[in-house]
Amino acid sequence: MAEEYKLMKGNEAIAEAAIRAGTDGYFGYPITPQSEVMEYLTAAKPHETTGMIVLQAESEVASINMLYGGAGAGKKVMTSSSSPGISLMQEGISYIAGAELPCLIVNVQRGGPGLGTIQPGQADYFQATKGGGHGDYRLIVLAPASVQEMADFVSLSFDLAFKYRNPVMILSDGAIGQMMEKVKFKEQVPRMTEFPDWATTGKNPDRERNIITSLDLDPARHERFNLKLQRKYKEVQEKEVLFEEYMCDDAEYVLVAFGTSARICQKSVEMAREEGIKAGLFRPITLWPFPSKELESLTSHVKGMLSVEMNSGQMVEDVRLAVHDNIKVGHYGRMGGIIPAPDEIVEALKKQIIGD
Amino acid sequence: MAENVLNKEMIKPENLVYTKTKVLTDNVMHYCPGCGHSTTHRVIAEVVEELGIQSEVLGVAPVGCSVFMYNYMDFDMQEAAHGRAPAVATGIKRLWPDKYVFSYQGDGDLAAIGTAETIHACNRGENIVMFFINNGIYGMTGGQMAPTTLEGMKSSTTPYGRDWMQMGHPLKITELVASLPGTYYVTRQAVHTPAYVRKLKRAVRKAFEYQPKKKGVSFIEVVSNCNSGWKMTPVQSIKWLDENMLDFYPLGDIKVPED
Numbered sequence A: 001m002a003e004e005y006k007l008m009k010g011n012e013a014i015a016e017a018a019i020r021a022g023t024d025g026y027f028g029y030p031i032t033p034q035s036e037v038m039e040y041l042t043a044a045k046p047h048e049t050t051g052m053i054v055l056q057a058e059s060e061v062a063s064i065n066m067l068y069g070g071a072g073a074g075k076k077v078m079t080s081s082s083s084p085g086i087s088l089m090q091e092g093i094s095y096i097a098g099a100e101l102p103c104l105i106v107n108v109q110r111g112g113p114g115l116g117t118i119q120p121g122q123a124d125y126f127q128a129t130k131g132g133g134h135g136d137y138r139l140i141v142l143a144p145a146s147v148q149e150m151a152d153f154v155s156l157s158f159d160l161a162f163k164y165r166n167p168v169m170i171l172s173d174g175a176i177g178q179m180m181e182k183v184k185f186k187e188q189v190p191r192m193t194e195f196p197d198w199a200t201t202g203k204n205p206d207r208e209r210n211i212i213t214s215l216d217l218d219p220a221r222h223e224r225f226n227l228k229l230q231r232k233y234k235e236v237q238e239k240e241v242l243f244e245e246y247m248c249d250d251a252e253y254v255l256v257a258f259g260t261s262a263r264i265c266q267k268s269v270e271m272a273r274e275e276g277i278k279a280g281l282f283r284p285i286t287l288w289p290f291p292s293k294e295l296e297s298l299t300s301h302v303k304g305m306l307s308v309e310m311n312s313g314q315m316v317e318d319v320r321l322a323v324h325d326n327i328k329v330g331h332y333g334r335m336g337g338i339i340p341a342p343d344e345i346v347e348a349l350k351k352q353i354i355g356d
Numbered sequence B: 001m002a003e004n005v006l007n008k009e010m011i012k013p014e015n016l017v018y019t020k021t022k023v024l025t026d027n028v029m030h031y032c033p034g035c036g037h038s039t040t041h042r043v044i045a046e047v048v049e050e051l052g053i054q055s056e057v058l059g060v061a062p063v064g065c066s067v068f069m070y071n072y073m074d075f076d077m078q079e080a081a082h083g084r085a086p087a088v089a090t091g092i093k094r095l096w097p098d099k100y101v102f103s104y105q106g107d108g109d110l111a112a113i114g115t116a117e118t119i120h121a122c123n124r125g126e127n128i129v130m131f132f133i134n135n136g137i138y139g140m141t142g143g144q145m146a147p148t149t150l151e152g153m154k155s156s157t158t159p160y161g162r163d164w165m166q167m168g169h170p171l172k173i174t175e176l177v178a179s180l181p182g183t184y185y186v187t188r189q190a191v192h193t194p195a196y197v198r199k200l201k202r203a204v205r206k207a208f209e210y211q212p213k214k215k216g217v218s219f220i221e222v223v224s225n226c227n228s229g230w231k232m233t234p235v236q237s238i239k240w241l242d243e244n245m246l247d248f249y250p251l252g253d254i255k256v257p258e259d
């Protein structure tokens, strides 16, 4: 498949990009608002073209463990789900991080807690960036804000996952999953023919057996392993931060937002500017590693920041940690599947941050 | 002196009647002496050697006493989360369809927390071998009730014996999976006498030989002992198994391939 443009939903873009990225296997379970991913993949029949396997599992618990098996066997594997399903996967994600396996997990978030709503939300920020499952581990978390980024982040995720032997999450939401936009797709990448030397691909006589496990009952050795993980995470923090700034150069007030909220905030910045407020937008693209230093550097000229999120205040904690108490930081959030309107955000900025 | 000379003379290749398979590593097994897990491991390793598939076999270990199976098998293995070995094996087999893939689980792992994965792997007809070690108890965590614990049988969470009014009935999951069209070969074996070990080995061999046919799951239950969990000596546990377990879990093939 050559490079081409298509008009597509975000969920479909993920699926198409997965085929083109040379993904070996997709394992998933239906849940709104992301079921189009597996529907697109099963209709596209990639096993006839690239050889990619698509399997509907009996649950998210099963799908994440199928990922563990496939990833441990050296293959490029992914799943997608939405909030309740991602909660169900947490034990498996922790095992994958503990066994240092590369894979891609897509969360097209909906509102919670519980069954919540099928409308978009961003309340899984804590779960994605602070752990979610048990133990000291990190996911690399990418937050797309367009259908184009839904597509682009698939191959980016696999590159990062294999570079660091670490699970990567695309933290999207129902709005971007369902929205249609023009997307440019890259040409087809062939599936891998060579596999990592640590993978369980069959013990040839010329090598020792490979073992995929997260277990070690020797305290000293297991602490050393944990320290090694932490060094890896530190390296990711140093090298892989991604963010985008919009009108931040001369900004006095900055909105901080990711994903769908960031799209709305771009409009809010323009509205504020029309009113003579020097506003800007800072959009973290990697939610973990969080662009703390980059955000902090803005405090040289920025007087206040408003973290705009579709939750009750999650990323705002990282914003506060980044800028310390140097400037005023507030949060504006909507929940229940409600997407904030641009003018509400400008009002909140005036009320909470700029003051009278 | 004369005795030693005799021994040395006896140690010749043509006099060798048994040697440990090279597919088992030299690591000392952590199992309690007398435990059926170790014999079952040995049987699997011997079959892998005899079939010459050491470089083609990918195994999945469970959470349970056999969690360290990968320390003893000299081939590639993955250690799955509690109950999820059939899902992990599915992921591997779907992506490496020409390898020999197996999962190995205890009764808590396969028939309690992992029941959904067990039934659905069987129902999809995954082309894997599933080993199911039924010792009627949770060995690793200290002898709690398993789904397979017999009625009246004592465990650390049924100290007065399993009462079905409270705890339900022992689960014959092997008969259950045999009823699914996705299973190809289903058998129940044991390892507590040399004759049973030989029978088990024939079953294991068949199960691996069937795999390239891609006709579905080969499911091997091994009725086994947990002398520690049962609070018995190894000899007592074997006697108890013979007298109590086999009535409820009768040995033999439950489903044999028709083609």
Ligand SMILES: Cc1ncc(C[n+]2csc(CCOP(=O)(O)OP(=O)(O)O)c2C)c(N)n1
Pocket (backbone or CB within 6 Å): B063, B064, B065, B066, B082, B105, B106, B107, B108, B109, B110, B133, B135, B137, B138, B139, B140, B141, B146, B226
């Ligand atoms: C999610 C989860 N729950 C509980 C446990 C604790 N646990 C470890 S092994 C085990 C039972 C194992 O029993 P069985 O599968 O019968 O194997 P055996 O040890 O008897 O061979 C349990 C409950 C765990 N590791 N993970």
Ligand code: SF4
Pocket (backbone or CB within 6 Å): B030, B031, B032, B034, B035, B036, B037, B065, B135, B139, B140, B225, B226, B227, B228, B229
């Ligand atoms: S506790 Fe039971 S199952 Fe575990 S090793 Fe000991 S005898 Fe075997």
